[in-house]
Amino acid sequence: TIYFGRFISTPQPVELLIRVGAVLVDRNDGKGVIEKADWTVRDPKDAISKFGVDAPVITTKENGFFFPGFIDSHIHASQYPNVGIFGKSTLLDWLTTYTFPLESSLGNPKSPMYKDAVEPPNPLARANAVYNRVVSRTLANGTTTASYYATIHVDATNLLADVAFAKGQRAYIGRVCMDQPETCPDYYRDESTEETIAKTKASIEHCKSLDPSGELLAHIITPRFAPSCLPETLSRLGALAQEQDLRVQTHISENLNEVKLVKQMFPDQATYTDVYDHHGLLTPRTILAHAVHLSKDEMKLIKEKKTKISHCPASNSALGSGFCPVRVMLDEGLEVGLGTDVSGGYSTSILDAVRNACMVSRHVGYVNGGDSRYNLGVAEGLWLATVGGAKVVGMEGRLGGFEEGMLWDVQEIVLGDVDSRGEGDNTEVDIFGWETWENRVDKWVWNGDDRNVRRVWVGGRLVHERR
Ligand code: GUN
Ligand code: FE
Numbered sequence: 259t260i261y262f263g264r265f266i267s268t269p270q271p272v273e274l275l276i277r278v279g280a281v282l283v284d285r286n287d288g289k290g291v292i293e294k295a296d297w298t299v300r301d302p303k304d305a306i307s308k309f310g311v312d313a314p315v316i317t318t319k320e321n322g323f324f325f326p327g328f329i330d331s332h333i334h335a336s337q338y339p340n341v342g343i344f345g346k347s348t349l350l351d352w353l354t355t356y357t358f359p360l361e362s363s364l365g366n367p368k369s370p371m372y373k374d375a376v377e378p379p380n381p382l383a384r385a386n387a388v389y390n391r392v393v394s395r396t397l398a399n400g401t402t403t404a405s406y407y408a409t410i411h412v413d414a415t416n417l418l419a420d421v422a423f424a425k426g427q428r429a430y431i432g433r434v435c436m437d438q439p440e441t442c443p444d445y446y447r448d449e450s451t452e453e454t455i456a457k458t459k460a461s462i463e464h465c466k467s468l469d470p471s472g473e474l475l476a477h478i479i480t481p482r483f484a485p486s487c488l489p490e491t492l493s494r495l496g497a498l499a500q501e502q503d504l505r506v507q508t509h510i511s512e513n514l515n516e517v518k519l520v521k522q523m524f525p526d527q528a529t530y531t532d533v534y535d536h537h538g539l540l541t542p543r544t545i546l547a548h549a550v551h552l553s554k555d556e557m558k559l560i561k562e563k564k565t566k567i568s569h570c571p572a573s574n575s576a577l578g579s580g581f582c583p584v585r586v587m588l589d590e591g592l593e594v595g596l597g598t599d600v601s602g603g604y605s606t607s608i609l610d611a612v613r614n615a616c617m618v619s620r621h622v623g624y625v626n627g628g629d630s631r632y633n634l635g636v637a638e639g640l641w642l643a644t645v646g647g648a649k650v651v652g653m654e655g656r657l658g659g660f661e662e663g664m665l666w667d668v669q670e671i672v673l674g675d676v677d678s679r680g681e682g683d684n685t686e687v688d689i690f691g692w693e694t695w696e697n698r699v700d701k702w703v704w705n706g707d708d709r710n711v712r713r714v715w716v717g718g719r720l721v722h723e724r725r
Pocket of ligand 1: 334349353359482483509550573599602
């Protein structure tokens, strides 16, 4: 297939790269790789003769462009029914009030969510509904790759893998590991390290059976966070990740009370980062979500280990977790991507995460004496959502751009379909004909949503089309 039209991307964080041209994508290999790119053609017919193949041509609209698919490096699929429901809670009471009851309901008929149920509970049917919706919803928002947390239940976790794979989203699937009785409720935890490891292995095997290459779908080892796991479990999960060369995801230093709890529970380690390092979990394939309250020394250790960070700005604001200093992390040389952190975050949209990342960076600048050096620009936010995310999920150079050899994981964006009654999408552009494409992308970031996402492809497969 040939894709022709306007292509916008962010190979560098400082500015948008805006090009007109065509790319040739080979779908026959089943992967959807960009074989050739040509930034001189100005007509779809030229593209056919330039590439020397008689392939179908897909063209962007005049008011549209191709943009690399978004990478959500931290999202709890199981928490989707709770988006927007968090009241005034902060992390630790949010977990016990809203999150553990909901998550448990996807596998445990004795979940507190079922205490007033009239019908007999059917947790797996519930998981099926939740997972179908969240994968569809993230695809509709242009998320082509997602690193998911499911729940502790093997059946439901494997179902999430089935759903993501069937819908064609690139996905890393985490069975949540939690077996620490001091912090996890009786109705929602594994009984032992052995159970945790056995159940994790069962889910690894299921993911491998769906996609032996691990390119489109793979398991990701998921200790929920240090306080929810027995120390022995953390070590065993670290060893398992190394043995099977798997990605790892967890939370770190999100909230000050959580940091205090980790200090109490792990008195032998100096910092939260040391806890993960001590248990073999600080790997180049590990994604640490939040990282709001890290010290400079912790950042240095994370950099040394080439461990990745998922910045979750909407969640950090919604749960009052704090101001994550992304500029400092980037200056320290850390690799950072964006996460929605549904449902600590209230939105499934990575475009909204870009917006929130820009916003909170200004608050960071304010608390540091009003220094605009901390501000993230729109291009930088989009870079975090694509190129940054690609680094975080270990797909640097394969995702996040339009260069030859990269995968066709792409969204087609259309702007300004608004009528004179003000109905349509929320990005009225170029009323007077003076806007640049940079201006239009600014408008997309600050006011856009899923109405601007016309089509989405993963590995060259069309996985969403807006009606
Ligand atoms: N820390 C431990 N579990 C969670 C979770 O589900 N969401 C967030 N935001 N932080 C956590
Ligand atoms: Fe989270």
